[in-house]
């Protein structure tokens with residue numbers, strides 16, 4: 067089963083780890099099955115195969131950003147957390163009621179929600195409420211966090227929420243290398259929080275959340291990969307992935323590792339496997355702005371619609387979506403200029 071986010075989650079890692087990730091996705095899908103979801107899944111895959119631009123199906127995975135506010139300033143992330151220009155999305159957070167209204171419309175089709183975007187999800191109490199609501203509605207939730215928060219009950223709140231997968235971003239094994247990439251962070255706080263979650267999970271005799279350590283390999287931390295593997299084993303992390311950071315083209319040489327050197331246009335071309343996002347998934351910004359993926363999220367003008375002002379269903383088959391599906395292979399004339407027209411993926415298709 068080709069899943070929209072399994073390919074993303076398996077970039078830059080070895081085949082053994084890829085198989086484990088695919089097994090985990092399969093388990094997650096199998097444990098949230100309903101007849102409605104299976105029928106929708108089948109319709110989605112047929113629509114994709116037949117390259118239709120108008121869909122009789124809904125996405126089966128959503129990426130929802132609870133907030134774009136973060137407590138850290140990692141190298142490259144969100145343009146160094148600069149203030150947004152007038153035409154850009156401001157900083158803010160989604161309310162629980164807004165999240166609930168979206169889930170009440172499309173939740174019956176969803177196997178999974180990736181509840182994170184360009185902010186730190188654990189900063190705000192409504193994230194826990196959102197996870198609980200999704201979980202109670204038979205949807206698996208994954209959260210990605212820097213775990214760099216001083217919150218006494220964080221580990222208990224995480225376990226209570228029912229989150230299925232906890233992706234932890236820790237990019238370095240010494241305070242020096244860690245803080246060169248993750249500016250403003252303290253390695254010990256992040257590690258202690260992860261250890262507390264693992265202890266709490268053990269105390270409750272639970273296998274969830276699955277702890278997925280995401281380690282962006284840079285010129286600063288490449289030499290610490292062996293130590294990271296050792297630490298992961300020692301503290302009981304389920305999986306560690308050494309992945310390629312999405313640095314901008316102008317990133318200084320010292321940021322880049324020998325494992326993941328600077329990307330070229332040829333690399334983009336070689337890695338271009340087409341796109342299935344406008345069929346299987348969608349990216350919902352904290353303010354309700356809907357995008358097909360998170361590639362070009364800052365400009366509000368890129369939004370295909372706003373889910374807090376109109377139904378998701380009416381956006382899903384509007385001119386923006388139909389044009390984007392035509393750009394990635396569906397027959398027909400483009401009626402809107404969307405961000406997909408500027409994407410390397412559509413240059414070949």
Ligand code: SF4
Nearest residue numbers: 341343358359406409
């Ligand atoms: S911007 Fe590119 S990757 Fe994103 S949905 Fe459009 S074609 Fe796909």
